[in-house]
Amino acid sequence: MTVRVQEADFDLSSEIAAMRRGRPEIGAIAAFIGLVRDVNAGEAVAELMLEHYPAMTQKALEAIVAQTKQQWKLDAVRVIHRVGRLRPSDQIVLVAVAGSHRGEAFQACEFIMDYLKTQAPFWKQEQTPAGTRWVEARASDALAAERWKKT
Amino acid sequence: MALTVLYFARLRETLGVAREEIALTPQVSSVAMLLDHLRGRGGDWQAALAPSQPFRVAVNQDMANVATALRDGDEVALFPPVTGG
Numbered sequence: 293m294t295v296r297v298q299e300a301d302f303d304l305s306s307e308i309a310a311m312r313r314g315r316p317e318i319g320a321i322a323a324f325i326g327l328v329r330d331v332n333a334g335e336a337v338a339e340l341m342l343e344h345y346p347a348m349t350q351k352a353l354e355a356i357v358a359q360t361k362q363q364w365k366l367d368a369v370r371v372i373h374r375v376g377r378l379r380p381s382d383q384i385v386l387v388a389v390a391g392s393h394r395g396e397a398f399q400a401c402e403f404i405m406d407y408l409k410t411q412a413p414f415w416k417q418e419q420t421p422a423g424t425r426w427v428e429a430r431a432s433d434a435l436a437a438e439r440w441k442k443t
Numbered sequence: 444m445a446l447t448v449l450y451f452a453r454l455r456e457t458l459g460v461a462r463e464e465i466a467l468t469p470q471v472s473s474v475a476m477l478l479d480h481l482r483g484r485g486g487d488w489q490a491a492l493a494p495s496q497p498f499r500v501a502v503n504q505d506m507a508n509v510a511t512a513l514r515d516g517d518e519v520a521l522f523p524p525v526t527g528g
Contacts, residue, residue, distance in 0.1 A: 326528050342527070343452055345520055348504035355505075373527060385528050405528060411506060413520075414527025415452035426453045429497070429524030 293361070293369050295353045297344065299376040302386055311368045311390050318367045322397035323388040324405055330380035332427065335420040340378045345413035349373070356407045360389075363403070364396040371404065373414065403440055409433040444469045444515050446477065451522035454498060457491045474500050475509040477519060497524055 294311075304323060312318055328340050357369050368390040378384060385408070389401045416427040444467045455461050471477055482489045492498065500507050501520040513519065 344527070345449070345451055345501070345504075345522065347518070348501055348520065351504050352506075409528040410525065412527050413451065413501070413522060413525055415523065416526045417452070426523065427526045429526050 293354070293357050294371070295350060295357060296372045297346075297349045297353070297375060298372065299374060301374070301383060302372045304386065304388075307370055307372070307386060307388060311370055311388060315367060315390070317392065318390045319392045320394040320397040321388060321390045322394070322401040323386065324401050325383055326385040326405075328378050328380050328382045328384055332418060335418075335422060337380060337418045337420055339419040340382075340384075341417040341419075342375045342378060342384070343415045343417065344373075344375050348413050349375075352412045353408065356404055356411060359407070360400050360404050364391065364400045366391045366396060366400055369400070369404070371408070373408070373412070375414070406433070406437045406440065410437040444471055444513075446513065446516075447518045448477075448481075449518065449520040451520065453523050454491060454521055457487055459487075472513055473509070474502065474507055474511045474513060474519065477513060478509065492521070498522065499524055 304325065308321060330337055353371050357371060360369065366389055370388040372386040374384055387401050387404045389397045391397045410433055418425055418427060446465050446467065448465055449462050450458055450460055467480060471480060478492055482492050499522055502511050503518055
């Protein structure tokens, strides 16, 4: 398991290569990348500031990954989340999951993102033409995390 | 009973404080009681930490709730619902 919280950008190919190296048992890798959009709630976004709770962030992400590994048999998991100042089109988050087959890789990848969205202590602040504003949590994110509890 | 209380994002801006050390009587033994104490400051504190507000709480870097017990030396964090990813 690799979990990193960093200001620097990341490269998908190098991360996947590092996950796969020396692991011929891996048959499937699913990866998700979240990006900064140039518009949100009807307003142009010039810049995004990602604040976090440093002492808790790593711990919260590791707990989510540990929970994921209890539910699916996985060979490797990699989560990278950026903090600090970001611009439209920048990468924000990478979740990559490796397993024997696609089923668990797809599901575990989505599960990690759904829990990250509701459990990991990050907050986005946007710069728009109207000024600076905090991004509101979406009810749909809470529902997305909730649905995994029904299975 | 000494606690470190941290505030993040909009809550930090509204309350104008990022971190404080609070000394309380040992009777303050849960998150709910700490919140009552903070609301007792009135004004923004009462409004921003009203039970109807959707803020979250963590104790020693784990997600917690109003029923969570507090011990001397705990780190309590108060923040808005998270918006990462």
